[in-house]
Amino acid sequence: MNIQATDIATYNFAYLDEQTKRMIRRAILKGIAIPGYQVPFASREMPMPYGWGTGGVQVTASIIGPDDILKVIDQGADDTTNAVSIRAFFKKVADVAVTTETEKATIIQTRHRIPEAPLHAGQVLVYQVPIPEPLRFLEPRETETRKMHALEEYGLMHVKLYEDIARHGHIATTYAYPVKVEGRYVMDPSPTPKFDNPKMNMSPALQLFGAGREKRIYAVPPFTKVVSLDFEDHPFEIQKFDQPCALCGAEQVYLDEVILDDKGGHMFVCSDTDHCEKRREDGHRGHMAPENESRASPSSSAGPSPRKDGEEEAPTLTPPSPRPLRGEGKGEGQHQTFEKSREAE
Amino acid sequence: METQAIDGGFANPVFDAQAVFRAVMDAMARPGTIQPCGGLTVPPAPLSPVAGAVALTFCDNDTPLWLDPALQASAAAKHWLGFHSGSPLAHTPADAQFALVSSPAELIALENFAQGTQEYPDRSTTLILQVTSLSSGENLLLEGPGIEKAAMLAPTPLPRHFVEQWKQNRARFPRGVDVILAAPEGIACLPRTTRIKTMEA
Numbered sequence: 001m002n003i004q005a006t007d008i009a010t011y012n013f014a015y016l017d018e019q020t021k022r023m024i025r026r027a028i029l030k031g032i033a034i035p036g037y038q039v040p041f042a043s044r045e046m047p048m049p050y051g052w053g054t055g056g057v058q059v060t061a062s063i064i065g066p067d068d069i070l071k072v073i074d075q076g077a078d079d080t081t082n083a084v085s086i087r088a089f090f091k092k093v094a095d096v097a098v099t100t101e102t103e104k105a106t107i108i109q110t111r112h113r114i115p116e117a118p119l120h121a122g123q124v125l126v127y128q129v130p131i132p133e134p135l136r137f138l139e140p141r142e143t144e145t146r147k148m149h150a151l152e153e154y155g156l157m158h159v160k161l162y163e164d165i166a167r168h169g170h171i172a173t174t175y176a177y178p179v180k181v182e183g184r185y186v187m188d189p190s191p192t193p194k195f196d197n198p199k200m201n202m203s204p205a206l207q208l209f210g211a212g213r214e215k216r217i218y219a220v221p222p223f224t225k226v227v228s229l230d231f232e233d234h235p236f237e238i239q240k241f242d243q244p245c246a247l248c249g250a251e252q253v254y255l256d257e258v259i260l261d262d263k264g265g266h267m268f269v270c271s272d273t274d275h276c277e278k279r280r281e282d283g284h285r286g287h288m289a290p291e292n293e294s295r296a297s298p299s300s301s302a303g304p305s306p307r308k309d310g311e312e313e314a315p316t317l318t319p320p321s322p323r324p325l326r327g328e329g330k331g332e333g334q335h336q337t338f339e340k341s342r343e344a345e
Numbered sequence: 346m347e348t349q350a351i352d353g354g355f356a357n358p359v360f361d362a363q364a365v366f367r368a369v370m371d372a373m374a375r376p377g378t379i380q381p382c383g384g385l386t387v388p389p390a391p392l393s394p395v396a397g398a399v400a401l402t403f404c405d406n407d408t409p410l411w412l413d414p415a416l417q418a419s420a421a422a423k424h425w426l427g428f429h430s431g432s433p434l435a436h437t438p439a440d441a442q443f444a445l446v447s448s449p450a451e452l453i454a455l456e457n458f459a460q461g462t463q464e465y466p467d468r469s470t471t472l473i474l475q476v477t478s479l480s481s482g483e484n485l486l487l488e489g490p491g492i493e494k495a496a497m498l499a500p501t502p503l504p505r506h507f508v509e510q511w512k513q514n515r516a517r518f519p520r521g522v523d524v525i526l527a528a529p530e531g532i533a534c535l536p537r538t539t540r541i542k543t544m545e546a
């Protein structure tokens with residue numbers, strides 16, 4: 001090991017002490033062996049508030065090594081305050097290389113998105129999870145939800161989704177849309193838009209989920225079946241956008257609505273900033289792209305999510321504007337039924 | 346014996362443990378792959394360097410450790426594990442969080458180890474089997490999570506009637522044990538989700 005690395009070791013490489021890492025590593029191993037099952041772990045205090053993804057940070061800290069290349073995204077963007085802070089944290093405590101390029105990263109820590117670029121074998125996607133229990137909004141008692149998972153009693157979850165249909169004519173849940181992993185455990189994919197759910201299925205990358213406040217770790221191994229719950233007469237569908245990205249012209253990507261002025265001016269742009277920049281570097285242009293831009297950054301200060309999922313409650317640490325609306329284009333607000341029932345707990 | 350117990354641990358505990366962990370994590374995530382894991386420890390016989398490294402990576406005073414009779418019989422190996430990991434010895438296989446097995450061919454039945462409960466299937470034993478090769482045994486065809494279509498592994502030696510025992514282990518899902526195969530050429534894993542077929546079958 002080089003001298004620099006040895007120096008870092010003297011004040012805990014990757015911040016956590018070795019006993020804590022061993023405990024988290026054991027939990028990760030069990031999570032991989034039981035896909036979708038939530039493994040309890042003794043979450044540690046981290047030098048950041050819970051809302052900042054301490055679960056994901058602890059998972060990353062336990063797996064990261066000197067040869068890793070880390071990417072951190074928040075709602076798809078590499079340059080939000082949260083993403084920048086977490087990246088700086090690991091640069092300092094683990095002296096690792098960092099990148100914004102999905103392709104080059106060995107570990108990608110994420111809040112609320114899966115990158116648009118396909119992941120490859122050997123990559124690890126670490127999700128920051130606020131509420132790991134998909135049944136929590138149906139049943140507040142941990143002992144009961146544990147029993148439901150043990151007995152595969154997932155009927156209530158289907159009833160809940162069906163209530164959506166009764167009320168809205170379709171399944172209105174658009175975030176944290178529940179999935180079934182390898183035909184066994186119902187799992188919360190974290191508050192990613194359901195647009196990203198299909199990317200979880202048979203992904204070549206390993207997916208690890210860390211919930212700090214709730215003290216749970218779970219995993220989806222590579223090449224594992226992840227199926228979004230649905231009904232024969234109401235099959236799962238991802239969000240569709242009726243226009244391409246205004247900057248790079250991408251279609252079939254997840255878009256954020258960005259407010260341009262107070263007169264209602266707005267545009268839809270890729271939520272995945274790396275994907276958008278790559279496409280513009282390759283010469284792709286959307287209808288609002290500047291003529292000679294080299295690196296536009298409309299979402300460079302993407303603010304906190306308008307969703308109140310309890311995960312992000314550090315407004316003093318996050319710049320307030322401009323804040324992109326979650327880009328549904330249509331149907332915005334309908335997912336609130338699902339969210340409200342969660343908040344009620 | 347004193348020096349034997351103290352020598353031979355990780356030279357760089359933090360980075361060596363991280364490297365071994367990643368090898369095991371990748372092997373568990375992609376059953377059938379062999380993850381290289383250099384000779385990072387030099388334990389007393391009959392404990393192998395790779396098995397010793399895996400034990401030091403995961404075991405500590407929170408994890409009751411079961412040793413197979415061959416390791417039990419080696420005071421040097423026991424002292425080495427005790428000194429470097431601090432793991433208490435498990436009274437019975439059902440109490441073990443990890444089991445270290447130097448002679449897999451003589452291993453007691455898998456069902457003797459902790460299987461976890463239906464509500465806490467993670468409370469099960471992880472077996473570290475010390476094998477001499479991952480490629481010269483009977484060909485096993487692997488399917489399941491972590492495997493795109495099918496994978497092949499040929500570890501040896503294995504516990505008696507292993508394929509049949511594994512079928513029963515698989516049937517207990519989500520309960521069941523997981524296996525880490527520690528070989529001179531590296532690490533391979535069999536999580537409880539893996540389905541095994543022999544080539545003739």
Ligand SMILES: [Zn+2]
Binds near residue numbers: 246247270275
């Ligand atoms: Zn774009």
